[in-house]
Amino acid sequence: SGGVVQESPMHIVHIAVEMAPIAKVGGLGDVVTSLSRAVQDLNHNVNIIFPKYDCMNLSNVKDFHFQKSYSWGGTEIKVWFGKVESLSVYFLEPQNGLFWTGCIYGCKNDAERFGFFSHSALEFLLQSGFHPFPCYHLKSSDNPRCTRHEHVFMHIVVFIDSGSEKIRDIIHCHDWSSAPVAWLFKEHYMHYGLSKARVVFTIHNLEFGAQFIGKAMTYADKATTVSHTYSKEVSGNPVIAPHLYKFHGILNGIDPDIWDPYNDRYIPVSYAADNVVEGKRASKQALQQRLGLKTADLPLVGIITRLTHQKGIHLIKHAIRKTLDRNGQVVLLGSSPDPRIQNDFVNLANQLHSSHGDRARLCLTYDEPLSHLIYAGADFIIVPSIFEPCGLTQLTAMRYGSIPVVRKTGGLYDTVFDVDHDKERAEAQGLETNGFSFDGVDAAGIDYALNR
Numbered sequence: 001s002g003g004v005v006q007e008s009p010m011h012i013v014h015i016a017v018e019m020a021p022i023a024k025v026g027g028l029g030d031v032v033t034s035l036s037r038a039v040q041d042l043n044h045n046v047n048i049i050f051p052k053y054d055c056m057n058l059s060n061v062k063d064f065h066f067q068k069s070y071s072w073g074g075t076e077i078k079v080w081f082g083k084v085e086s087l088s089v090y091f092l093e094p095q096n097g098l099f100w101t102g103c104i105y106g107c108k109n110d111a112e113r114f115g116f117f118s119h120s121a122l123e124f125l126l127q128s129g130f131h132p133f134p135c136y137h138l139k140s141s142d143n144p145r146c147t148r149h150e151h152v153f154m155h156i157v158v159f160i161d162s163g164s165e166k167i168r169d170i171i172h173c174h175d176w177s178s179a180p181v182a183w184l185f186k187e188h189y190m191h192y193g194l195s196k197a198r199v200v201f202t203i204h205n206l207e208f209g210a211q212f213i214g215k216a217m218t219y220a221d222k223a224t225t226v227s228h229t230y231s232k233e234v235s236g237n238p239v240i241a242p243h244l245y246k247f248h249g250i251l252n253g254i255d256p257d258i259w260d261p262y263n264d265r266y267i268p269v270s271y272a273a274d275n276v277v278e279g280k281r282a283s284k285q286a287l288q289q290r291l292g293l294k295t296a297d298l299p300l301v302g303i304i305t306r307l308t309h310q311k312g313i314h315l316i317k318h319a320i321r322k323t324l325d326r327n328g329q330v331v332l333l334g335s336s337p338d339p340r341i342q343n344d345f346v347n348l349a350n351q352l353h354s355s356h357g358d359r360a361r362l363c364l365t366y367d368e369p370l371s372h373l374i375y376a377g378a379d380f381i382i383v384p385s386i387f388e389p390c391g392l393t394q395l396t397a398m399r400y401g402s403i404p405v406v407r408k409t410g411g412l413y414d415t416v417f418d419v420d421h422d423k424e425r426a427e428a429q430g431l432e433t434n435g436f437s438f439d440g441v442d443a444a445g446i447d448y449a450l451n452r
């Protein structure tokens with residue numbers, strides 16, 4: 001990656017509404033943080049503009065302080081600054097209370113809230129004279145993140161390879177929630193003086209807000225999505241199809257420092273490849289004890305997921321039953337935005353906790369520390385998604401030495417190579433087989449993978 005690293009630094013501003021670990025709902029939050037950190041490690045100047053939610057966990061923000069205010073949209077907007085995982089984040093707090101709602105998503109006026117945020121972020125850039133931000137010249141030498149994150153390298157190449165003109169300023173928006181940035185920039189802010197910047201738009205999940213996404217696809221200079229296979233799967237979608245010439249599937253990565261079993265405060269024994277057996281045994285015991293399961297050496301299947309149709313609810317339920325039938329243990333960590341699905345799982349939990357209390361535990365909540373212990377303590381992590389743009393849980397599972405069992409779709413297909421069927425496909429990419437996968441959406445497919 002030398003040629004790219006030696007380019008003089010670019011200025012990249014992410015405008016996003018989720019960011020791990022301060023305000024994360026799913027993979028979008030992980031990727032905004034991990035991609036930014038990796039690009040910053042390549043010497044580029046990365047800043048993030050973020051809503052200041054009242055429900056944000058400020059204990060994870062360093063040097064948090066008020067910076068200034070500006071007026072826009074009939075209100076005062078306070079700008080706060082802080083460091084999150086070594087990234088510079090500008091927090092916008094409109095005094096009209098749009099982000100004083102105790103939640104990230106789930107308000108009736110989410111489109112209005114995030115539309116306002118997108119607009120006020122561009123206004124902030126304009127009023128501060130993009131690029132206003134301090135330059136961080138970090139050393140990129142010997143940085144493992146640079147080499148492990150193929151997606152970072154690809155992103156930079158996609159950005160700067162835009163004809164002969166040297167593009168230095170990138171505004172990067174994500175999914176429907178900051179999609180308005182793309183057209184507000186092209187229709188307005190570009191003409192107000194931000195003319196040197198180019199807009200990159202990343203689709204993390206096409207299912208959400210396709211009506212906004214189509215317009216952003218039209219206006220963005222480049223568009224990406226989070227895996228090659230997903231980019232092919234959605235290429236016929238009417239909001240994507242006209243834009244294939246500027247649309248790239250680039251596989252997500254995870255941040256190997258944030259997800260690191262050798263340096264993880266939520267697990268009892270640090271481990272790496274050379275003591276993986278000992279490390280995982282200690283985590284399994286800690287997990288069993290914490291959840292009141294029998295501390296026996298049974299195969300332990302973990303599931304960490306939002307509980308939505310996308311994630312294959314019926315296959316998740318089937319996998320739980322199947323695992324219990326075959327004398328395994330199963331731990332599910334998940335919650336649903338849909339109260340009906342949540343209730344359904346509460347009922348299932350009650351049933352299973354009385355019939356198989358020593359081998360099954362369903363934790364129907366969001367719990368970041370517990371997720372670490374499950375990745376470390378499980379033998380297998382199951383991801384039976386009906387569709388999956390990239391999926392991060394299978395990657396984190398591998399990082400913690402748990403074997404992924406996945407449905408062959410989207411990024412799951414691109415990252416998991418079945419031990420019995422994908423040897424050639426893995427070798428063609430210089431990789432080894434690393435898990436189990438299955439086709440179909442019925443019990444037979446997942447049974448085949450689980451039985452093996």
Ligand code: ADP
Nearest residue numbers: 026027305306333334365366367371391392393
């Ligand atoms: P999606 O973005 O569709 O939810 P991904 O696999 O891309 O799916 O990312 C999910 C992320 O959210 C992972 O980092 C996973 O560990 C985390 N996660 C999902 N559900 C929970 C939960 N209930 N508690 C803690 N972390 C969770």
